[in-house]
Amino acid sequence: MAKKRPTRATSHDVARLAGVSQAAVSRAFSAGSSISKDKRERVLKAAHELHYVPNKLASSLSTARSNMVAVIVGNLNNPFYSESLQAFVTGFQESGRQVLAFSVTDAADGDEVVQQAVYYPVDAIVVTAAPLSSKLLKISAGLGIPIVMFNRHLDSNRIAGVHCDNRGAGARIAEAMHSAGAERFLIVRGDPEGSTSRDRVEGFRTYLLARGVPPTGIEEIDGASSYGASRDSLRARFRAGDRPRPDAIYAVSDIMALGCLDALRTDLGLRVPGDVMLAGSDGIRQGRLSAYDLTTIRQPIEQMVATTLQMLESAEDLKNPDMIQVLELPGEFIPGSTVPRPPRDKP
Amino acid sequence: MAKKRPTRATSHDVARLAGVSQAAVSRAFSAGSSISKDKRERVLKAAHELHYVPNKLASSLSTARSNMVAVIVGNLNNPFYSESLQAFVTGFQESGRQVLAFSVTDAADGDEVVQQAVYYPVDAIVVTAAPLSSKLLKISAGLGIPIVMFNRHLDSNRIAGVHCDNRGAGARIAEAMHSAGAERFLIVRGDPEGSTSRDRVEGFRTYLLARGVPPTGIEEIDGASSYGASRDSLRARFRAGDRPRPDAIYAVSDIMALGCLDALRTDLGLRVPGDVMLAGSDGIRQGRLSAYDLTTIRQPIEQMVATTLQMLESAEDLKNPDMIQVLELPGEFIPGSTVPRPPRDKP
DNA sequence: TTGTACGCGTTATCAT
């Protein structure tokens, strides 16, 4: 009995068995290269026998294309991120590329994670989380790895990216609440470092101030971008009797809004929107479930991912400072049942 | 002005700049190799200047360890999968390994996806989805890549794996419902090819039949492992007036159970558990939200992932047929409010 | 079409 060889078969092994050159094996496996039909078949047969599959890592050494893309996401327990990752994995898989997944939970270690990613000669990096401006710039310039920011952007606009009109989203929510008669507003903010939370808060505030709402009428608490933290801190805020309660709450992301909703209804026994109105932003599936039916602004994830993929197709553009584009897509207002709707027609 | 070089710096470039040999550069970057302190510093300085980082792909070519692990998940829109993936990415990241993520949505293309994964010389493959028995066996044997099945198992037990006691889970749910007085049962099944759904259904049925429930008292419909499909098909079943309605529903996974819950309460206006009782399995976060409070059996994801990681540590064992272990962990009964609870004390 | 020979960027072995 032959001893089992511990290492996998190489193209040389196949070549030897098939009685051809190693180059022939390589050709047999690359579509559209000149090789006679019967020779290819002989090679494939031998390959099958040895359980041979080409080693993509080795091939990427010579071609300088790894066909791998690093995707850096935040906490996957936030459905927005897992929905995005799903879209990316599917999308890349279709174009024959693989996703090397990285998760950054603590904002702190964001840079370190990017560092890890860069050790692999990935064809591109997609960043959907982490506040890593300076480092990113250096990498993009120094290593020559194209970077696309998804749902994030830098003020400088020096890195390509796709994101939603978050200022507009905040403003639209403010409008809905204001026109529904709200007067005392509470913002539950997410990561203050992230552009997403910042922009939404800013859009919300700006709209209200322009409508004459006094600055003291807009309060702000922290929700740490999570369901649990939001639920806890909103409950605490409402139980602290020292200040008047808000009548409208804008949680900067849906997952936080759901925490707030459960705090209001379950923990505090309030009616939404009867006692308080509430809205979020993102448009995650969970918010659409009938038990919640959250009023929100939906991010067009599919379209955003598709756009990202397109940007990466023309990767050369990403290295040319003049061709860098930062795309801002509009969000879609989803009128749920947590903010009173305006009457249909004016009589 | 120097022209920007398009390719990334290599150890040779650094060596040249620092005036040392290429080997010295390699040593400077590998901890614990013999190199003088000042030489290392000189190298690191030069490396920093050139934005040099070691290319892990090239290194894995010589070390035969890629430090990459393929994780094949099902649809990430099922929270159970995204929670698992989150745990894997975090866990692997901590031990310096990277996750190459693959998603298989159609059960059909499962084998093809595995094929893709194998092109990369990953150190291991974790399969959390896909019904790919024969192919997997061949790969594990032929390529010598360790495989661990997560939340899945083959009848043959010839591939290492970790999963929950799904038969026990089904039985436990059956017990809760039966002792709460249910008489007509409905099973909403998931992927009939997957061992998970199959085992849970079997455990549920077996328990009831043993308690004298007639086979005609146990109905079965398809939920396609998704929220939407379950909601739709349960609604359809209840609106078809030709058969008596069940008084207990076991949806084989939580995400499906939530679909059923919304169908019952929102679409059909029924009370749960007043009119019908309902339970799921998995223990996803979403089910714990107060708007649902689903009765379920929780899978110990963290523990399952930790065990998987441990198995991979001793990768040699996975190649030795005698050392392959298939671990079955108990699930935890979570008494929610969708199945009536038994009275606390017997008088 | 086919084979030879070299390069991709690292690690590892061997002298020194």
Added chain:
DNA sequence: ATGATAACGCGTACAA
């Protein structure tokens, strides 16, 4: 401690 030099597995010019 240090520097040549040989793998690692594959693409690909080049010559035949």
